[in-house]
Amino acid sequence: MNETHVTIDEINGQPEAIEAVLEELAGNEDVATVVSNASTFCLVGCGTSYFLSLTGSALLNESAVSFAVPGSEVFIAQDQLPSVSVDVIIPISRSGESTETVRATEHLQGMYPDATVLGITCTAGSSIHELSDVPILSPAGAEEGVVMTKSYSSMLVALEYLALVAAGEDADATAWDSLPSDSERILEAADVVASELGSQTDIEKFVFLGSGEYYGLAMEAMLKLEEMTLGWTKAYHSLEFRHGPQSIADDNTLVTVFLPGRNTGMHANLVADITELGATTLVVGTESSLGDVTGDYKIEIPDRNPTSLSLSAPIFQLLGYYRAVESGLDPDEPKNLSQVVTF
Ligand code: F1P
Secondary structure, eight states, X not given: XXXXXXXXXXXXXXXXXXXXXXXXXXXXXXXHHXXXXXXXXXXXXXXXXXXXXXXXXXXXXXXXXXXXXXXXXXXXXXXXXXXXXXXXXXXXXXXSOOHHHHHHHHHHHHHOTTOEEOOEESOTTSHHHHHOSSOEEOTTOOOSSSSOSHHHHHHHHHHHHHHHHHTTOOGGGSXXXXXXXXXXXXXXXXXXXXXXXXXXXXXXXXXXXXXXXXXXXXXXXXXXXXXXXXXXXXXXXXXXXXXXXXXXXXXTEEEEEEOOSSSHHHHHHXXXXXXXXXXXXXXXXXXXXXXXXXXXXXXEEOOXXXXXXXXXXXXXXXXXXXXXXXXXXXXXXXXXXXXXXXX
């Protein structure tokens, strides 16, 4: 594995970050009490952290009422927030200092004074950490790099943990202890495919498709490619691709489909149609979801119950990294970006 940038070290550090956040959560009675007694959640974040909010909200909607909002929209379009009373506000922020997320959290506290703030951050002592009634810290998620990688994966696992608790399951009984080693295995498998595809410069367009909780993952994949490679990249709900976006598909296009382990036949037909258009396909999923899907490249995710979307992250994080290096860019110093947006 290439070890010349902070970013690749942090991508490869995600198993440890996942293990550390799980240790934080194990047996945390405060988190369990807040989540298991709640029926309505509002998740808020910016950039990668907003895409985490999308995935977290989709998972929480399986057993509760949940909505995700970009930080700025909370105070710019307040009247368009769902007219429900909110029990738990979940601000998500690696730095804990993004101005919109901090301001949104304070705004939501004013709107829902009885709500509990359950902030998820990688930075102890940050504004979000201080604003939280029940904070969740990802102790090994903080990064020197600008783009979010292990911070994303570790905070994603925290959201998956919360969704299990909200569903009334004993999250501590879930076989989380094998997740860090599964993450190590996936990093090795993804590195082979990502380094090959990253160096194939005839691939000029990157499309990511995901449904349900995987849509937030597809949006994050797009953002990683945008931030690190400055290239052409898009993300859609999987079957939306046929409704216009497929017009761009050609032999210079890589379409990555995250398979959710449901409606396998529909996804197999979609991948076959995309192949017919001449695009290269990369399918990411468990053995059972891969089934008879005929992708040009496959990343098999270890079968776990429940699966963790963090295992689908390394492929696009590494793809962005290797394409950036191939393009002569510095993934540690992405153009126009800084670690934290404050104003
Ligand atoms: C989120 C964020 C990142 C982006 C860049 C600037 O910050 O917008 O998504 O890649 O690093 O910060 P945070 O609120 O999660 O700290």
